[in-house]
Amino acid sequence: MASPALKVHDLTTEIQLSRATVHAVGNVDLEIAEGETLGLVGESGSGKSILGLSILGLLPNGGHVTGGSIKLYDRELVGMKPRELREIRGNDIAMIFQDSLSSLNPTKSIGEQVAEPVRLHRGASRKEAFDRALEVLELVGLPRPRERMADYPHQLSGGLRQRVMIAIALSCEPKVLLADEPTTALDVTIQAQILKVLDDLEQRLGMATLLVTHDMGVVAGRSKRINVMYAGRIVETAPSEELFTAMRHPYTQALLGSIPRLESDASKPLLSIPGLPPDLTHPPTGCRFAARCRFATDQCRAQEPPLTGSGDHQFACWNPVEGPAIITVVRPTASSAPAGTVVASVINEPAPAVSAPSSNGSAPLLELVDVVREYPVTAGALLKRKVNSVKAVSNVSLYVNPGESFGLVGESGCGKTSLGKLIVGIEKPDGGHVKVNGEELFRKRGGELRRARRVVQMMFQDPYGSLDPRMRVRSILREPMQIQGIGSTKDQDKRVRELLGEVGLPVNALERYPHEFSGGQRQRIALARALVLEPKIMVADEPVSALDVSIRSQVLNLMKRLQAEHGMASIVISHDLAVVKYLSDRIGVMYLGRLVELGTGDDIYRRAAHPYTDALIKTIPVPDPAIEKAKTEVGIRGELPSPIDPPSGCRFRTRCPLAQEICAEVEPPMRRFSPSHQAACHFPLQTPEPETAAANGATSAAATGVS
């Protein structure tokens, strides 16, 4: 093997704040050979991005490398003059950033931006640089690059922008490529395409790539070696297969165990890591994971473990584990038994939804019939003429039974959030009916509306935006009761304390403001707030997508438990099929405003009938190198069409491998594949039930709900 392209030895980076020092990265060693991809995995705050920025010499204000060395072949980068470093940056070492919208200059055309590094580093003429830019844009698979060169970043979709970012990074044929969360902001189908581009390029250009990500699935298939970082330290480094099958560090084990997987049994809870990562301004003396580790001993708390192990597989742990966690379930303790039986029956009861909603004689709790929601696109400053509309939700029909949990999956822009807002009654449908308990919320007024709102509550995606920053937790949790006029101040206070306990927060949280909590804790507060009014339905819009993996499983387990405990129905909206499958009895798949498939978790995962669902499942990165490396094809080609002017007939036809003429002409009706399973496709991947059931077409889905 050639000498490593990039070698980091014993690197320590600190960030000086006004009153404290963050020990962001400590004693990190890495090596990347030419043509190799090294995965660097860690949660937010683990120091993985700071490590990348240290290599580039682009640390934020107050940040500096305090020790160690970074070598690009034989050149030492630490302590290099800024001018020399500038020559290396963008030329020998290039970086791909996460957020393509803010990382591209909005006032320059993409052609100019790709050409810029070529002109800077190679002294190329305008013409030469543009030729090179065209070449690179072709290389990264930008469709019709010659025409797009003059486009500005806002004219491109997220996936295309990310391709442009990659083109900029590659324009000078760098020797080392740092990819910091290159696909995190993208949809799964687009993510698969971008990862494919990176794969191909690495093989063709022979660069050394450092792939920094929080997503185990993304690194699994793409890197030879993986480093796991926790709280500024590398805790384990091993070849990919070994890391996934024979990890030694408890953190790696817990991290992998806490990811909801599509193929796993949803009735089993996820492994979760309690607590939070340590505060890096005052890191603990011993092992930094000790406070959250099941196997921690006094030695762990007193002494920091060094990296040990064989040459290829190293880990920093005093009490290493052997391989992945095997989840065994603890027998109930006496104290928890009485309440527990209730839960058990709810979780394990064959989902009532599998049969038709009328099976138990009662009407469904929530019923959507041909719901349409369109947002007007206006023109003109004064009169605001309506020129067109964004078709956010088009003729969606579904029902949810009491106590059932329903999941909605889809990519961004598929209308799932709009549907959520329609269900909680924040928005009014432009057509069709949204009925809760047989009544339409948006037709009510005043006190009647206020009381009706108790039934449906919502949990939001962004834990930072969903809590009023000016209110203490006590007021936040009391607010629903104050609005609804429930109970005396004393009763309200008692209830607030109860709820706080239920979501696992200490009592001292009551007097604090939202900014004093971590993301996961805020999401717990938001969950508590949604529960205050004892709603019959809770709508959770991307409840965990803003959270770190280890925190995510805490919140998922909590949501699942509380939902069962309170006997609520829930609607979980997410782009992540695994999350939805873990939380839901039944799943609806949306594409561009339409519901394309409806079924139980197994219907969707094992017997997907719609080509979109099938492709979606295939593109989800699985944290398992064996599966990931076996994947050869990119699931879905192309970009999401505009919801302002969706394709005629079946909306998926522009990206569908099975599309034929009829797909453009006739909108496919919902067909039944089993009592619980329906999909809208002309050429389904499963055999539909006999014609009698399908004859009713699209209305059959709604009809089952009405009858």
Added chain:
Amino acid sequence: MAEPQDISAVGFGEDLGQGVALIPAPSGGLHQLVPDAGDVYATSSGWRLAWREYASNKLALIALALLILVVLFCFVGPIFYHSNQTLSNPLDQTQPPSAAHLLGTDENGFDELGRLMLGGQSALEIGAYASLVAIVIGTLYGAIAGLVGGVLDAVLMRFVDVLLSIPFLIVVLVLATKYSGTVLDISLVLGIFSWLVPSRLVRGEVLTLRTRDFVIAAQTMGANRRRVIFRHLIPNAMSVTIVNITFLIADSILALALLGFIGFGLQFPNTSWGDMLGNAQTYVTNGEWWLVYPVGGLLVIVVLCFNIIGDALRDAVDVRLRRR
């Protein structure tokens, strides 16, 4: 497939992390080192952070200290420095500074230092009242326009545009002549014509706030518009308004000085720094400097202080916003 009972244990273990234990733990032994959701670290409150940022700005601290001195001078000063400000005394006309009159006397024989205090009182009072009136009207107006949106918003904001295009001073002059020049009258007149800018600022803030999830959450709980405005929108727009108040005070003090200077200010026995400057302009060429420089200097200092404080507050509040 796990048995139901097993699941229940998982669901109801003391916490989620340990519920899924690898090793069966004895009952009650499930409590671990950290609370389930992790510790809540006490961090500084937003306001404390803002104050820290403010205090790191030396100029702003000096401005604040100076301003406090001026306030003390104007309101506490008269207790220690007695001077006749009600009966004119022709015998004492335009005396230069002396032991009896530290800053001399004006053309009516009033002690100039005492008059500075009196003028300062009216300036600061009018600044405070006028900005209060302006901020209350402006905040409510802007919040309603921003939250309700649509046609009402368009109508309300076009009305603001129209008012902004009317020369403010002319209207104030007309009104000032119609009403007796008491502190309250002038405050109201100034206040009623300076809420326009704050209303625009608050509307802008509310437009971004109203799409925030916590406002939507309040709506799903059944909160009505009044509650949303008073409990959520206005408190969160407070940082904008607080910064704006300081600028409003400075503007009101200047406007008052201008009114006084051209002779439409407060009526006797009240006086303002503008009146004093206006009266003194005829003497400035005669070498009677004590009638011009102290009052002019004080006016500049006070207005400058408010502007510096406003700038520093804006930066400080930004820090707080970044933290959230």
